[in-house]
Amino acid sequence: MEPFVLSGAQLNLILELLESEQKELLVEVRHTDNASFRAGLKERLKMVDELIRQVEPQSAKAAP
Numbered sequence: 001m002e003p004f005v006l007s008g009a010q011l012n013l014i015l016e017l018l019e020s021e022q023k024e025l026l027v028e029v030r031h032t033d034n035a036s037f038r039a040g041l042k043e044r045l046k047m048v049d050e051l052i053r054q055v056e057p058q059s060a061k062a063a064p
Contacts, residue, residue: 008062015059018052 006014025045032038 006058006062008059011055011059011062015052015055018048018055022048022052 022045025041025048029038029041029045032041
């Protein structure tokens with residue numbers, strides 16, 4: 001699989017979307033009573049956190 005190149009604007013948009021999802025997931029985790037559903041949300045939150053850590057440095061480099 002070939003790597004793909006994203007513009008700074010695209011990286012910033014991805015970062016914004018991920019941060020929005022992160023905030024929503026935090027609220028969902030707090031308000032969920034079902035333990036297995038909460039566990040699934042926490043796993044998704046971990047993935048989103050990792051993606052943010054990966055995208056942030058690239059977004060900062062690409063910023064004008």
